[in-house]
Amino acid sequence: RGPPCIGGWIPWIGAAFEFGKAPLEFIEKARIKYGPIFTVFIMGKRMTFVTEEVGIDVFLRSKKVDFELAVQTPIYRTVSVPGNIFFALHEKLYIMMKGKMGALNLYHFNEQLTEELHRQLEKLGSHGTTDLNNLVRSWSQSKKWLLALLEENLPETRLYKPTKDNPMIAFWTLAFILSHPEVHKTIMEDMVSVLGPAGKEKIKISEDDLKKLMLIKWCILETIRLRAPGVITRMVVEPIRILNYTVPPGDLLMLSPFWLHRNPEYFPEPDSFKPERWKKANLEKHAFLDNFLAFGYGKYQCPGRWLALLEIQICIILIFYKYDCHLLDPLPKQSFLHLVGVPHPERQCRIEYRQRK
Numbered sequence: 001r002g003p004p005c006i007g008g009w010i011p012w013i014g015a016a017f018e019f020g021k022a023p024l025e026f027i028e029k030a031r032i033k034y035g036p037i038f039t040v041f042i043m044g045k046r047m048t049f050v051t052e053e054v055g056i057d058v059f060l061r062s063k064k065v066d067f068e069l070a071v072q073t074p075i076y077r078t079v080s081v082p083g084n085i086f087f088a089l090h091e092k093l094y095i096m097m098k099g100k101m102g103a104l105n106l107y108h109f110n111e112q113l114t115e116e117l118h119r120q121l122e123k124l125g126s127h128g129t130t131d132l133n134n135l136v137r138s139w140s141q142s143k144k145w146l147l148a149l150l151e152e153n154l155p156e157t158r159l160y161k162p163t164k165d166n167p168m169i170a171f172w173t174l175a176f177i178l179s180h181p182e183v184h185k186t187i188m189e190d191m192v193s194v195l196g197p198a199g200k201e202k203i204k205i206s207e208d209d210l211k212k213l214m215l216i217k218w219c220i221l222e223t224i225r226l227r228a229p230g231v232i233t234r235m236v237v238e239p240i241r242i243l244n245y246t247v248p249p250g251d252l253l254m255l256s257p258f259w260l261h262r263n264p265e266y267f268p269e270p271d272s273f274k275p276e277r278w279k280k281a282n283l284e285k286h287a288f289l290d291n292f293l294a295f296g297y298g299k300y301q302c303p304g305r306w307l308a309l310l311e312i313q314i315c316i317i318l319i320f321y322k323y324d325c326h327l328l329d330p331l332p333k334q335s336f337l338h339l340v341g342v343p344h345p346e347r348q349c350r351i352e353y354r355q356r357k
């Protein structure tokens with residue numbers, strides 16, 4: 001017997017209309033109505049969602065589910081890499097990225113990232129008002145060095161251009177910090193004690209400075225917890241038993257880090273922005289909090305996770321070092337439309353900035 005299946009009235013199309021209206025909301029409503037495991041039938045495809053312990057454990061650890069088979073089609077759709085090239089290059093590319101961007105090798109990027117962000121900040125002038133989204137977008141457009149690094153190590157990737165970098169986490173982190181004045185104030189005090197008062201041109205940020213500015217890292221992780229990707233996915237390759245159900249091969253097994261991070265058993269007061277909960281994580285040993293799955297898990301866990309954290313950390317330090325900032329709009333809600341990747345804001349959020357003296 002398979003899990004409860006949500007189909008809809010029109011045979012092949014299935015639940016596509018209902019699901020497409022607000023996929024994230026759909027998943028949570030379906031969990032409440034159908035229980036911890038359910039299948040959604042859409043455009044001839046079956047997606048089986050697991051939302052509680054047993055299912056999550058199968059998703060993360062079972063040998064009967066496959067990462068490459070699940071992501072090949074979306075990769076073809078977004079960056080046009082055909083299946084044969086993907087399967088031939090994927091493992092090599094992953095190992096290379098994991099090595100170059102691993103937590104231990106990462107600080108080589110410090111100087112390059114700081115230089116690049118300084119250049120972008122100069123364009124902002126001494127003061128102004130802008131949409132926070134525009135601000136972070138302009139910073140993330142010049143990662144040519146990262147592409148060059150990939151191409152140098154794996155020339156075959158030259159043929160494929162990546163999609164635009166996604167600056168959403170930098171947006172949300174700035175928005176969360178600026179809408180929590182106590183947190184913002186403590187960050188500014190820490191910055192003065194580590195980097196000194198404002199005024200120096202083009203400060204450099206050492207690995208040691210980053211370690212001392214731990215609250216910023218906690219804010220980024222807490223932001224990622226609250227704005228985690230809507231789903232991660234695996235393809236079922238052999239029948240798997242979860243609770244009393246059998247999930248057949250060919251199903252896409254789906255897990256939602258976004259909703260998992262809202263489970264109060266795992267994260268007390270899950271909707272509150274509480275950077276201090278990250279005090280418990282063993283970040284020195286490169287471990288996150290239990291049940292934090294924003295970067296996926298297992299053999300193909302996000303290889304860019306430490307680089308993403310480093311980049312946002314430097315970005316926030318540089319902007320707060322140079323400018324006094326405040327939001328002109330309240331913290332926007334997240335849109336429930338984005339299932340893949342980090343949720344976008346429902347509406348704009350303006351920021352006013354003025355150079356610190």
Ligand code: HEM
Pocket residue numbers: 067090094097169224228229232233293294295296297298300301302303304305307308342
């Ligand atoms: C906060 C930002 C980021 C988030 C939330 C994120 C999240 C994720 C997630 C959830 C996965 C799928 C893992 C799984 O299914 O187990 C993934 C894979 C991946 N991420 Fe990230 N990521 C981020 C930033 C980055 C950055 C900056 C890079 C590159 C520089 C990157 C490169 C990749 C790659 C290449 C994969 C695919 C791995 C593979 O094909 O084996 N990510 N990421």
